[in-house]
Amino acid sequence: MALFIKPHGKSGTERFLRMIGMMIILGLVVYAFWINNQSTLEKIQARNAFWDQTKVLSRSERDYVQGFIRSMRNEFGVNVRVQIILDPIMEQEIDPNEMLIVISPPTQDVGMSFPGLVRHALGDKFISALENKHFVNHFSDDEWPTSLMTCLSMIWERLVTVESNQPVPEVSREGDSNISDPESSAHKE
Structure with a gap:
C-alpha cells in the first residue's frame, strides 16, 4: 500500500x-x-x-561535575566517570579510553584511572599528587567536595595548557580558591 x-x-x-x-x-x-x-x-x-551515593554535593557542585564530564567529552573526546561511593574502592573493569575518578569518603580513599594519552599529557607526577596528596586531611572535615572541584579544575587546566602549548602550572594548589569552570573556559580551538 x-x-x-x-x-x-x-x-x-x-x-x-x-x-x-x-x-x-x-x-x-x-x-x-x-x-x-x-x-x-x-x-x-x-x-x-556521575554517581553520588553520599548525596552530600550541592546542586551547583553536581552541575560542576556534570559540566566537567560534558566538557571533557566535547573538547577532548574523553569519556569520564565520577563515582562517590560509601563502600571501599574495589577493582572495576575500565574502558581503556575512559577516565575514572572514584572517591570513598567513609574509607578516605581515592582511585583514579586515566586513558593513555591523558595520562601522558597530565604526567605521572601530577596524577600521583592528585591521588596521594590532594585529598589528604580533607575527608575528616568534610572538605572533600571542594577538593573534588579543585581536582577537576586542575585536570582541566592542565589539559588545556598542554593542548595550547602554554607552560604547565604547578602541581600543588591547595590554597587556591580560584576554580575555573571547564564549560566557561576561555579555551578556543
Missing part, C-alpha cells in the same frame, strides 16, 4: 505553497524529534557518568 500525499488546491501555485508548507511542518517535526532524542541521550549519559 503506497501513501500518496497530494495537496489539494484550486491553482498550481496554491498546491505548490501547500506542498512547501507540508515540507516545512515535516521538517520541524523531524527537528523536534532529533532535539528530544539528543536531550534524552545526554541525560542518560550524565546519569551513567
